[in-house]
Amino acid sequence: MIICVSLGGSKIQIGALTNEDEFFASESISWRKEQIFKDCYNDKTSDKFCLALIKIIDQFIKQKNASIKDVKTIGFPFPGPCKNKLWYSNNLTIVFQKGVNIENAISKKIKEYYGLNSINFPIRVIFDAQCDTAGELYHPNGCLKNIGSEGATVLNLATGIAAGFIVNQSILISTKSFQTNIHHSYDSGAGQLGRHLWFYPEEEKWKYHYRPEGKTPNIQNNADRLTDRLSGPSIAARLISFLHTKNNLSLLKKEINFTISEKSIEEIILERHGSSTKASIIMRNQTETLSKEILLWLDEKYKNKQTFIDEFISIIAKELAEAIYTWAKADGWSNVSRSLVLTGGVGINFLKSMDVDPERSFLNILNKYLPEIKITRSTIDDAVHREIYIFKKSVNLI
Numbered sequence: 001m002i003i004c005v006s007l008g009g010s011k012i013q014i015g016a017l018t019n020e021d022e023f024f025a026s027e028s029i030s031w032r033k034e035q036i037f038k039d040c041y042n043d044k045t046s047d048k049f050c051l052a053l054i055k056i057i058d059q060f061i062k063q064k065n066a067s068i069k070d071v072k073t074i075g076f077p078f079p080g081p082c083k084n085k086l087w088y089s090n091n092l093t094i095v096f097q098k099g100v101n102i103e104n105a106i107s108k109k110i111k112e113y114y115g116l117n118s119i120n121f122p123i124r125v126i127f128d129a130q131c132d133t134a135g136e137l138y139h140p141n142g143c144l145k146n147i148g149s150e151g152a153t154v155l156n157l158a159t160g161i162a163a164g165f166i167v168n169q170s171i172l173i174s175t176k177s178f179q180t181n182i183h184h185s186y187d188s189g190a191g192q193l194g195r196h197l198w199f200y201p202e203e204e205k206w207k208y209h210y211r212p213e214g215k216t217p218n219i220q221n222n223a224d225r226l227t228d229r230l231s232g233p234s235i236a237a238r239l240i241s242f243l244h245t246k247n248n249l250s251l252l253k254k255e256i257n258f259t260i261s262e263k264s265i266e267e268i269i270l271e272r273h274g275s276s277t278k279a280s281i282i283m284r285n286q287t288e289t290l291s292k293e294i295l296l297w298l299d300e301k302y303k304n305k306q307t308f309i310d311e312f313i314s315i316i317a318k319e320l321a322e323a324i325y326t327w328a329k330a331d332g333w334s335n336v337s338r339s340l341v342l343t344g345g346v347g348i349n350f351l352k353s354m355d356v357d358p359e360r361s362f363l364n365i366l367n368k369y370l371p372e373i374k375i376t377r378s379t380i381d382d383a384v385h386r387e388i389y390i391f392k393k394s395v396n397l398i
Helices: 047-063 102-114 128-138 175-181 232-245 249-255 262-271 277-284 290-303 307-329 344-349 362-369 383-387
Strands: 002-007 011-017 023-025 073-078 123-127 152-157 161-167 197-200 205-208 339-343 374-377
Touching (some): 011 383, 023 383, 123 128, 128 152, 128 161, 128 383, 152 344, 232 262, 232 290, 232 307, 339 344, 362 374
Parallel strands (some): 002 073
Antiparallel strands (some): 197 205
């Protein structure tokens, strides 16, 4: 069987694909709250975190009446860039901020845990947006399974924002593939669109600032990166500020479990008049369900055709469309920007209940702004179900 361990800033989920293509998945694990991960966060090495991962993988395998001997591959879709075999993330334990060779660390812990001298299957780590993209190409229900020779993009909108790309039915993975198929100056970190697209409020304009290795550019003036304007926590923060300006914040407070403090609300409202970065961070630091609850509330109010909500949705749709347009017009991206699939919690679920209404569908609004780009939502709800297919179809990675 193939094992896929979907790593997230707050949740981990494990999936398995059998030789007969049967798929199984664990429940999502809120790992920061689990006892097994208790001592991992501030550990100066990755040992405790990797050992905890091995233990939950082992538990999952045993629940399927299998053993480590039945495993053909363990794959890790990773939420961050790679440089010189070191994987970086600000959303996992602290050691990942300095980079971790996950393949080596996991291999070492598997041998220790099972008392093996060697393991006879590969440990593979691939950028999570590229794994998402493979799911849309290879999964039986993938939106891009019939894409043919056309190029396409899968845009993951969630707590973070990133993209993966398809050219000639292959997923772009290596720097060479980006330089050959997109632009000679790009590398494998070019999918970090959440870091490379910036909005300048004074000009009301988006600009594309590519940086090597998925790095965030150092923008001095009052500008916001895409992740700090249109990720799930950022949209939730902006809605709080917007409702405040319309004197309707009390509606939100009454109708959901509004756990955010008054001080944080005041900080969000103040920050919305300047940089969005702090407001986005404040929302990310709340309970993991708060942003989701706020966006579900927004969906319900939009369904009920409340005028002030329609105004907010128009702002969000216009900004996202303009950001996509700015990226699509930047050097090299035209051949993969004609088809775009939205994935991630926000990409799949934002205002989803209105998809049946042609006049109010969020997708249709985006498509009206961007008539040259076909925009769809993924129909595969579980991220791990999309991501696992890249580890099965690794022959088509370039």
